[in-house]
Amino acid sequence: MVLAGMLVLVGLSEPALAVVKDPALCFGDAKVAADRRIAACSVIAEDVTGASSLRAKAYFFRAMALDDNQDWDGAIADYGEVIALDPKQTSAYFNRGTDWSNKGDDDRAISDFNIVISLEPSASDAYSSRGSAFLRKGKVDAAILDFQQAIEADPQNGRAHAELGSALAVTGEQEKAIAAYDEAIRIDPTDVTALINRGIAHAAKGGFDRAIADYDTALGIDPR
Structure with a gap:
């Protein structure tokens, strides 16, 4: 028991x-x-x-x-x-x-x-995330505005600069897109996506040597 x-x-x-x-x-x-x-x-x-x-x-x-x-x-x-x-x-x-x-x-x-x-109202990441959602929905103007708001709230928001570059590239403004990618890469030199996208923008303008240089840098960071 x-x-x-x-x-x-x-x-x-x-x-x-x-x-x-x-x-x-x-x-x-x-x-x-x-x-x-x-x-x-x-x-x-x-x-x-x-x-x-x-x-x-x-x-x-x-x-x-x-x-x-x-x-x-x-x-x-x-x-x-x-x-x-x-x-x-x-x-x-x-x-x-x-x-x-x-x-x-x-x-x-x-x-x-x-x-x-x-x-x-100063939430930079929220603006950049909403901008990304707008961009995926094809609302490019709204996306650009949000990325600009994100950068105004935090100029060191590298993602916002990179995404702004992507949105500008969609509009065909490759020079402005490259400038945005430049800022993203300045903030984070290891941003492989920004490097590749800047290379694509250079290639779209006929700057193939610069495009290859960006691709090489990206491959050096991430060979995959």
């Missing part, structure tokens, strides 16, 4: 151990396996008796771990939980918008980036 009782107690204790809160694991090193972080954050996020600020933080970190697993749907749902608990959490809107983009839903991405910009 004693032995049987001990077995029952051991069986009951295992779930209790499984739900011990571990904020350090949830909020800690992103190099820890995503599944472990997801499990740790779940205990905190789903505890309805916990403080809303702590639960929002746990949902946010769980969403980022889900992003690491490329579980866009799961991450989007968790960012939604963050927003429900903290409607002015701009990072949640931005990350959710990025995940909508990852899923190819640029309309919903733009909607989330709109909210980020309304809450934080």
